[in-house]
Amino acid sequence: MKNFFKNLALSAAMLFSLSSYGQVENILKHLHNPNDNGIMVTAHRGDWRNAPENSLQAYKLAIEMGVDVIEVDLNKTSDGVIVIMHDETIDRTTDGKGKPSDYTLAQLKKFHLRNGIGVITKHTIPTLEEVMELAKGKVLVNLDKSLPYYNEAYQVLKKTGTLQQAIFKTDLPYQDVRVKYPVILDSITFMPVVYLDKPTAKQIINEYQKEIKPVAFELIFHKDTSGVLSDNAFIKKHGAKIWINSLWPSLNGGHNDDLAVDESNTKDSWDWLIAHGATMIQTDRPKELLNYLRKRSLHQ
Template sequence: MKKLVLITFVLSVVWSLSAQDKVLAIRDNLMQEGNNSVLVVSHRADWRNAPENSLQAIKNCIEMGVDMVEIDLKKTKDGHLILMHDKTIDRTTTGKGRPEDFTLEELRNLRLRSGANHKTAHVIPTFEEVMQLCKGKIMVNVDKGYDYFDEAYAILEKTGTTQQCIMKSSLPYERVKAEHGDILQKMIFMPVVVLDKENAEEVIDGYMTHMKPTAYELVFSKDTPEVRRLIEKVRNSGARIFINSLWPELCGGHDDDRAVEQGQPDESWGWIVGQGAKLIQTDRPVHLIEYLKAKGLHN
């Protein structure tokens, strides 16, 4: 009996270390200069096969080999951070109203809806539960969550996951520095820059001068010479590039549906890779991983 317990303990330790090695490998891949492989980011996790922003959707991403999941945060009436994209719970749950008008216990009595609007057995997870699930297995990209920056960081510290989470904002450097300057150097912060806006280069220059971010999320509705110039400028600074292929308006028409439904992956994902993107956020993670593997661009 003692031998069986010892074997079980050893296997548990080995699994824990191998899991931790996995997320460290993903992080190292992101941080290393000259590494040409591309990281796959799944939008709201695997929402096509499980409710968006659910634990099951994240588990699916871990199993399929996704590198990073994108999630969204809201806060309950009693101060808990939960996963929720919309300003209300109407679309994604069996309830109605704003999440901040409910306690966590009240929200736990609701059920998440599937993409087809059917009630499921899944409940709204807390941010802490998500980070415990993801710990050592997959990186996390907090999209709608800047309003809870300090509280989210406290949970990352509590769960020991500060090094596997990316926080971001479209605000200029000066404001982010003023509001959260004591935290910025303790984790990965990624500026979001809309390249179509007149002040796009000014925002980029502000971060380049004062912070030198690991990565920038670049958003653009059209594929123009000016957009390509700004992408090249960011790439030449040594920063990684994060591009969304979710729909045409985010990536100048080089989107997921063009890749999958129109059968033009080279004109969509291939074009994005050609711009030097290190991270691609997608609603088609399985297809994108297959495409990148075939090109020798995904570990």
């Protein structure tokens, strides 16, 4: 009888693992399918309205919510461990002071994260390895602020078996990235960040498409009058997704989350982004965006 329950538990664990991997495989199919009409959703710093930003709990809640991608911000400790921390210091988000690089991982783990209203919680600063183990088989991970740490992050992804789940990014032109990371650039999923207000925006996109055909382009714009937005077919014809941030007005020409949620104006926010080519949206309102998309059969 003891062996029966042991085998039953093992079988259940195996089934859960297989279903998790099926989950991320389905997301990857959407990511690499240029003909997919659905919209992929990224939770910015996880579900930070219900847990401390960039905490394992915030990412867990976002995954359970059904997002396709979680966003993490990379930093590094004094003993070389990649951790998740958006700011240059830990002052705002923890009960500690200073930079992550002022501490070893063991020292950094003694501090606790604050929630959205500043209350100290039981949650600690996670490592990239911990986040990838949580995300394994379930969701993609957008590596923000990652350019200085490509090599270290790459090793973590290889160790955890999650390389295909990570999206590397930078706003540098192609040649600069090629010089900085000549080897791993060809073995990672890569997304250039392009500022459309710059006159060289289309040139940067074309160069990337000529050289490596990125899986997506993250487009940032203070003004919404760019010709790239009105005529984006040249991006999609090479199979690339268009990632737009709905976080705050300066990233999207004023077509942001709060307009959709606080003012109930999706026409000038999420509707507008999708009409102008967005196939991936990074949001601070993942629950509301998912509900909006599902009602329109644009997300499972």
